[in-house]
Amino acid sequence: xxxxxxxxxxxxxxxxxxxxxxxxxxxxxxxxxxxxxxxxxxxxxxxxxxxxxxxxxxxxxxxxxxxxxxxxxxxxxxxxxxxxxxxxxxxxxxxxxxxxxxxxxxxxxxxxxxxxxxxxxxxxxxxxxxxxxxxxxxxxxxxxxxxxxxxxxxxxxxxxxxxxxxxxxxxxxxxxxxxxxxxxxxxxxxxxxxxxxxxxxxxxxxxxxxxxxxxxxxxxxxxxxxxxxxxxxxxxxxxxxxxxxxxxxxxxxxxxxxxxxxxxxxxxxxxxxxxxxxxxxxxxxxxxxxxxxxxxxxxxxxxxxxxxxxxxxxxxxxxxxxxxxxxxxxxxxxxxxxxxxxxxxxxxxxxxxxxxxxxxx
Ligand code: HEM
Numbered sequence: 001x002x003x004x005x006x007x008x009x010x011x012x013x014x015x016x017x018x019x020x021x022x023x024x025x026x027x028x029x030x031x032x033x034x035x036x037x038x039x040x041x042x043x044x045x046x047x048x049x050x051x052x053x054x055x056x057x058x059x060x061x062x063x064x065x066x067x068x069x070x071x072x073x074x075x076x077x078x079x080x081x082x083x084x085x086x087x088x089x090x091x092x093x094x095x096x097x098x099x100x101x102x103x104x105x106x107x108x109x110x111x112x113x114x115x116x117x118x119x120x121x122x123x124x125x126x127x128x129x130x131x132x133x134x135x136x137x138x139x140x141x142x143x144x145x146x147x148x149x150x151x152x153x154x155x156x157x158x159x160x161x162x163x164x165x166x167x168x169x170x171x172x173x174x175x176x177x178x179x180x181x182x183x184x185x186x187x188x189x190x191x192x193x194x195x196x197x198x199x200x201x202x203x204x205x206x207x208x209x210x211x212x213x214x215x216x217x218x219x220x221x222x223x224x225x226x227x228x229x230x231x232x233x234x235x236x237x238x239x240x241x242x243x244x245x246x247x248x249x250x251x252x253x254x255x256x257x258x259x260x261x262x263x264x265x266x267x268x269x270x271x272x273x274x275x276x277x278x279x280x281x282x283x284x285x286x287x288x289x290x291x292x293x294x295x296x297x298x299x300x301x302x303x304x305x306x307x308x309x310x311x312x313x314x315x316x317x318x319x320x321x322x323x324x325x326x327x328x329x330x331x332x333x334x335x336x337x338x339x340x341x342x343x344x345x346x347x348x349x350x351x352x353x354x355x356x357x358x359x360x361x
């Protein structure tokens with residue numbers, strides 16, 4: 001028994017040393033060590049509770065307004081260099097079918113400024129995933145906003161912000177921003193965001209992700225020639241996208257930025273933009289959204305039953321940093337709550353879950 005407990009201790013030391021070695025050899029992951037932090041776990045539980053309270057019945061608590069969920073193809077760059085052939089990018093030239101949900105972060109009226117979301121779900125992705133409850137799911141999500149940085153440093157600050165928001169009953173939590181002027185500056189830049197067409201905006205992950213042994217951020221840049229005035233009606237973004245996709249394809253390049261300096265490109269703080277001078281964007285895939293009719297009631301309803309989370313992921317692309325760690329429990333809890341209210345099972349889609357209405361040339 002004594003030998004057993006001593007050998008157990010030895011084993012623990014050996015495992016800790018091995019983990020330590022892995023963390024030391026990887027600057028990005030070394031900063032992710034607070035994953036074992038108890039305070040953070042308590043903070044996340046608090047955010048989950050507030051999220052569930054603030055969530056409108058049957059709907060998402062954030063990004064409530066979906067403009068539509070479109071069918072897409074995500075093709076890994078055929079000439080991808082050897083060192084970038086990681087996770088879903090392992091096989092150059094491979095095409096994954098995908099759903100993309102476009103959303104407003106906060107506002108319900110499109111004429112009002114604010115952030116927009118682009119959430120991509122690849123299907124047919126083989127390999128065990130990081131979420132224990134969905135490890136056999138065949139999906140990989142890439143969740144993005146049309147701004148390069150998030151406005152909160154970490155889970156702890158988010159809990160403070162969210163508590164203030166709940167107390168302010170939907171109004172801007174002035175007290176929080178009085179104490180956090182740089183965050184207010186970022187939020188003010190969101191309030192300058194007016195877009196004419198969701199297919200013409202650039203989107204960023206804002207938070208970092210694992211890319212094998214390094215850390216990356218990712219981005220989608222539109223490559224179709226799309227102009228477009230800012231509209232004047234509350235749902236113009238959906239109408240403009242529907243009109244555009246009825247007539248032509250839309251395309252994006254999907255790019256990654258690799259962390260080259262752990263100080264200047266922190267993993268734990270998504271308010272810091274990774275400067276493209278130090279971490280240039282590298283194209284790893286092309287997104288093609290073919291001509292289609294997506295704005296049918298059936299497809300809209302389907303999109304609202306989907307669950308996007310950065311944690312629908314292969315281990316090679318596991319989310320990193322405090323905000324992403326918080327998102328793990330939050331997205332699962334809020335998705336579960338709205339699915340229970342809708343009386344629909346939480347289930348990752350297969351490529352044949354819904355047939356898109358594609359318009360061939
Ligand atoms: C602690 C910080 C955050 C919290 C509490 C939070 C919370 C949420 C929640 C509750 C949802 C709805 C989930 C569902 O019901 O399925 C959501 C969706 C979303 N979030 Fe976050 N989020 C956070 C950070 C971020 C960041 C950093 C990004 C940057 C990319 C982001 C982008 C999005 C997008 C695009 C969606 C919509 C996904 C969809 O279309 O279903 N969020 N968020």
